[in-house]
Amino acid sequence: MAAETMEPIGLIGVGLVGSALAEHLLARGYPVVGYDRDAGRQRWLRDQGGRTADCPAAVADSCRRIVLSLLTSAVVLEVVEGPRGLLSAATRPQTIIDTTTTDPEQTECLAARLRQHGVALVEATISGSSRQIRERQALFLTAGDPAAVTAAADLLAAMAERTLYVGPSGSAARAKLATNLVLGLNRLALAEGLVFAECLGLDLTAFLDILRASPATSAAVDSKGAKMIAADFAPESRVRQHRKDLTLIMDYASRCGQSLPLAQVHLDVLDRLIEDGAGEQDTAAVICELRRRARHPAKPASAERERNA
Secondary structure, eight states: OOGGGSOOEEEEOOSHHHHHHHHHHHHTTOOEEEEOSSHHHHHHHHHTTOEEOSSHHHHHHHOSEEEEOOSOHHHHHHHHHSTTOGGGSSSOOSEEEEOSOOOHHHHHHHHHHHHHTTOEEEEEEEESOHHHHHTTOOEEEEESOHHHHHHTHHHHHHHOSEEEEEESTTHHHHHHHHHHHHHHHHHHHHHHHHHHHHHTTOOHHHHHHHHHHSTTOOHHHHHHHHHHHHTOOOOSSBHHHHHHHHHHHHHHHHHHTOOOHHHHHHHHHHHHHHHTTOTTSBGGGHHHHHHHHHHSOOOOHHHHHHHHO
16 A cells, blocks of 8 residues: 555654654554654654654544553553543544553553543553564564454554454553563573673673573573673663553552562662662663672671671
8 A cells, every 4th residue: 555545643652662663654654643742752753754743632633543652551641531632632533552561450441431432442562672673573462352453453563573462451561560570580680690690700792692592591681681791771671661660560469469579679779770860771771780789798687687786
């Protein structure tokens, strides 16, 4: 289908993930009408050949299908239901495809409210960094009404090679939280292993090759290992954003009565990085905090009790 006859697709949020999604849509001939509260991101989209609008409602006036790539559930609700939001448009969208990592219960409730307005919400949470999205290596976890997900298949295929349907509304958000828990701990374990190898005097580049060839390998080795070694913390996934996700994970674990001791350590590491001003850096920066702890190890609790006795 020629580009001029393809329907325009709305995109709200043109950050790390949204920009990667925009590139895929534009490359496959979809006209993109976007909105981001950051004027610089708006300019970027225009430079890529997209059009911009001055609010979410104006995007909805031009597009029947809209992709969201936002930071939190609160921002999603504001964009959809707030003043000048999508539902305030003269013409409401037919389908909203939300790639945001959201609160599952809030997503379920929003999907129900949107159904009352005749709007389908398709969850399409993304397991993978912005670089992996650009390289079409990310996995999209989809959820919602099966017919709506099927109707969005062309857009999902434009943005990702792999999609996996996981169930009704809220299911993708739940699956994303669980996968993010494992992903984050894999990344932290990699960083600790690199610091340990460094302490043993091993060459870290050679050690990465050993990891890749061993049962200890993981996707984190391929996506973050070289960045950790090179101290390349240009963001593909930000410390502050993963800290937001981890807070949501801890909240849901608490509701389930589950203790997450390893996740608590990870949260402490992220908090220290944010305190040190590294919140906007790539999550590979966790190695910096682990190096600091290796240089200044905390005293065991037993030793502290003896000192205070």
